[in-house]
Amino acid sequence: MNVKKKSKAGTYLSIGTSLFGVVGVVRQLRTARRDHDTLELVDGIISAAALVTGVALLARELRRMNDDSTDLFDS
Template sequence: MSALSKAKGFKKSKAGTYLSIGTTAFGALSVIKQARKARSEHDTLQLVDAVVSAAAIVTGLAILVRELKRIGDDDVLFG
């Protein structure tokens, strides 16, 4: 198995899914910062953008958690 094919398999592994969840959650910090700044400046358009971004992050996390449940115990790289 080549290194490239192992790397592609990592994305679908349990460890890769956890890493994706972590990076997505880390992105939430920037959205929180954006929302706080928008509220303090009374910028409605920027606040709407932050809310839409937050909804995208929540949806992304839900998809990743579903993928994690689907992987279950049959993961060969992390189990």
């Protein structure tokens, strides 16, 4: 499996971009609730879950990067 590793700065940028996406999801959810649009509401909830999962994966990657960098100094 060929996995490209990101830099810490790139990972932070990805987290920031994901968190910026929250604005759109919140707007979508508010509109769906106002219009009583169940399908749009479900789409917004699924989009929010995807954002949360993405940020969690990026946070785990950052933790692993930090663990790997401290291991270099322990040797």
